[in-house]
Amino acid sequence: xxxxxxxxxxxxxxxxxxxxxxxxxxxxxxxxxxxxxxxxxxxxxxxxxxxxxxxxxxxxxxxxxxxxxxxxxxxxxxxxxxxxxxxxxxxxxxxxxxxxxxxxxxxxxxxxxxxx
Amino acid sequence: xxxxxxxxxxxxxxxxxxxxxxxxxxxxxxxxxxxxxxxxxxxxxxxxxxxxxxxxxxxxxxxxxxxxxxxxxxxxxxxxxxxxxxxxxxxxxxxxxxxxxxxxxxxxxxxxxx
Numbered sequence: 001x002x003x004x005x006x007x008x009x010x011x012x013x014x015x016x017x018x019x020x021x022x023x024x025x026x027x028x029x030x031x032x033x034x035x036x037x038x039x040x041x042x043x044x045x046x047x048x049x050x051x052x053x054x055x056x057x058x059x060x061x062x063x064x065x066x067x068x069x070x071x072x073x074x075x076x077x078x079x080x081x082x083x084x085x086x087x088x089x090x091x092x093x094x095x096x097x098x099x100x101x102x103x104x105x106x107x108x109x110x111x112x113x114x115x116x
Numbered sequence: 117x118x119x120x121x122x123x124x125x126x127x128x129x130x131x132x133x134x135x136x137x138x139x140x141x142x143x144x145x146x147x148x149x150x151x152x153x154x155x156x157x158x159x160x161x162x163x164x165x166x167x168x169x170x171x172x173x174x175x176x177x178x179x180x181x182x183x184x185x186x187x188x189x190x191x192x193x194x195x196x197x198x199x200x201x202x203x204x205x206x207x208x209x210x211x212x213x214x215x216x217x218x219x220x221x222x223x224x225x226x227x228x229x230x
Contacts, residue, residue, distance in 0.1 A: 043223040
């Protein structure tokens, strides 16, 4: 059974710091991996989707990498800002063996606080 | 840009009552999903729906839950007799048939059972 874990569970950093969030998964048979941002009590905002054939994706100050063989993904946030404060979720996208449809399996999340 | 919408944004109901959560997926999408997130916990898969039938469901999705696509645009989740532990944020998602397999999530409905 696929398990997705995120470390650290919580992180507090001063503004301007570069930081790395980690996501690990137990089964390397995934199709894609996606990072989301979730503000308290709100929905899921997609940040980056990395397809299985890619090793990384970049959007602005965000860079996500994927190493399927080691079961790891990292989200790098450059020059963090107070507005980056949120919970960051990773989700692996795997395939149901029965129907052939796809499912998202979410990680536990990293709660980030960037201090001004 | 097309987006998934959900109504209501917040629903309060009494234990034992039936609730229907509504979703309008992106118009040309073919696959529909419901997920839930209990406060402070992971987002969990409930059910997927394709071609007017359930394609997969989790162990959470027991007989008190049902899904329906009553017309060409809406996708609903019905909880027949709500329990306190059904209190959660419910997310609808939809996806097309493409190589990215990306699911697009709605803003969620917060269900509070009292």
